[in-house]
Amino acid sequence: xxxxxxxxxxxxxxxxxxxxxxxxxxxxxxxxxxxxxxxxxxxxxxxxxxxxxxxxxxxxxxxxxxxxxxxxxxxxxxxxxxxxxxxxxxxxxxxxxxxxxxxxxxxxxxxxxxxxxxxxxxxxxxxxxxxxxxxxxxxxxxxxxxxxxxxxxxxxxx
Amino acid sequence: xxxxxxxxxxxxxxxxxxxxxxxxxxxxxxxxxxxxxxxxxxxxxxxxxxxxxxxxxxxxxxxxxxxxxxxxxxxxxxxxxxxxxxxxxxxxxxxxxxxxxxxxxxxxxxxxxxxxxxxxxxxxxxxxxxxxxxxxxxxxxxxxxxxxxxxxxxxxxx
DNA sequence: TCGTTGCGTCAACCTCATTGTCTATACTCG
DNA sequence: CGAGTATAGACAATGAGGTTGACGCAACGA
Numbered sequence: 001x002x003x004x005x006x007x008x009x010x011x012x013x014x015x016x017x018x019x020x021x022x023x024x025x026x027x028x029x030x031x032x033x034x035x036x037x038x039x040x041x042x043x044x045x046x047x048x049x050x051x052x053x054x055x056x057x058x059x060x061x062x063x064x065x066x067x068x069x070x071x072x073x074x075x076x077x078x079x080x081x082x083x084x085x086x087x088x089x090x091x092x093x094x095x096x097x098x099x100x101x102x103x104x105x106x107x108x109x110x111x112x113x114x115x116x117x118x119x120x121x122x123x124x125x126x127x128x129x130x131x132x133x134x135x136x137x138x139x140x141x142x143x144x145x146x147x148x149x150x151x152x153x154x155x156x157x158x
Numbered sequence: 159x160x161x162x163x164x165x166x167x168x169x170x171x172x173x174x175x176x177x178x179x180x181x182x183x184x185x186x187x188x189x190x191x192x193x194x195x196x197x198x199x200x201x202x203x204x205x206x207x208x209x210x211x212x213x214x215x216x217x218x219x220x221x222x223x224x225x226x227x228x229x230x231x232x233x234x235x236x237x238x239x240x241x242x243x244x245x246x247x248x249x250x251x252x253x254x255x256x257x258x259x260x261x262x263x264x265x266x267x268x269x270x271x272x273x274x275x276x277x278x279x280x281x282x283x284x285x286x287x288x289x290x291x292x293x294x295x296x297x298x299x300x301x302x303x304x305x306x307x308x309x310x311x312x313x314x315x316x
Numbered sequence: 317t318c319g320t321t322g323c324g325t326c327a328a329c330c331t332c333a334t335t336g337t338c339t340a341t342a343c344t345c346g
Numbered sequence: 347c348g349a350g351t352a353t354a355g356a357c358a359a360t361g362a363g364g365t366t367g368a369c370g371c372a373a374c375g376a
Contacts, residue, residue, distance in 0.1 A: 003273070003286070004266065004269065004270060005177070005266075005268075005269030005270040005271070005273030006198075006265070006266060006269040006270075007289075008177065008269075008273050008285075008289060009177040009178055009181070009195075009269060011292040011293065011297055012170050012171075012173040012174035012177070012292070013170075013171075013174040014297040015170040015292055015297050016167055016170035016171040016174060018295075018297055019166065019167040019170070020167055023167070038363095052323070052324090053323075053324065053325095054322075054323055054324075062365090063364075063365060063366080064323075065324085065326095065364085065366090066363075066364055066365080068324065088322095088323085088373065089371085089372060090322070090323040090324070090371070090372045090373070091322090091323060091324085091372095107164070108163075108164060110163075111162065111164040111166075111167060112162060112163040112164075113163070115161070115162070115163030115166050118166075121294065121295055121296075122294050122295060126287075127166075127291070128161070129284075129287065129288075129291070130287075130288050130292070131165075131166060131169060133280050133285070133287070133288045134169040134170070134173055136279065137173065137276055138279075139169055139172040210354070210355090211354075212353075212354055212355075220333075220334090221333075221334060222354080222355070223333085223335090223357095224332075224333055224334080226354095226355065226356080227333090246341075246353095246354085247340085247341065247342090248341045248342070248353065248354040248355070249341095249353090249354060250354085
């Protein structure tokens, strides 16, 4: 039967949220409080070479000020550490600390566990097929999350 | 091959965003500027009986102030209209206007068109299978759309 | 050496949400 | 009836997350 397009959208969003919320909660349990996907993403991006605030901002598609703020948070938590570039004293170059790498590993682990749970529920084959379908649709990994809230729903009540 | 759980999450988010963004853009083309999913959802909820700001807030899981603001926007655009309840002058009771119903219909249409495009790309069967899989996972329709939240604080309540 | 460009920071402001406070109205119970 | 309580909605302050503008300073290129 032809389902509705709106339901499809909601299903996708719901799936994402189920994973993201569960991951965030699990990360908190494991000692990484208040970590949100942005942080994971930012750390990866820094690790991949975007080692200054300006560069991180460009990579993430946000202003350098916003990127600097995120870096400030990460630095405060000890996930990254930075020092002035001896070659160019305008820059502060950041590196991901062991703690930062640990967070990345834990996050990955948590997500993989979640995925494994899904695979158990509907079958590994089916899950791969779902991923395949989404990939075939040309869905690209989003890097910008300032989505205009499309729906606001009550997840709190039940 | 075993994909990563994080990629799965991103794929779902990306899918949702692709649909939501396209729908929002198409709605703008059709004369409904700046309409986001929240608005559609709010109108539906009002139509379903949540005819005061407080009640809408409760249904949507947001504060009454936030709900009042949304209603203010909808009223300004002519999607809903309200008047003081003669039985209880504290309340302003809202009803969805014809314009509001038209928006709902258009939104539905736009989403269905988008879904049809996806069905063309990967096959109707495959799409249904994807929806089936997501449903089987017990994904519930979310109503809280601050969803970009992979990287934004998404409330961890449940 | 002198512009130009880029980095990082300060400051102001926007949006969307929150909580707290307050007035007015309604409801309930002794 | 009248007192006390609960509720609607409005106002204000606050917070999170982002933006733009301005600016000092360092680097670089002609």
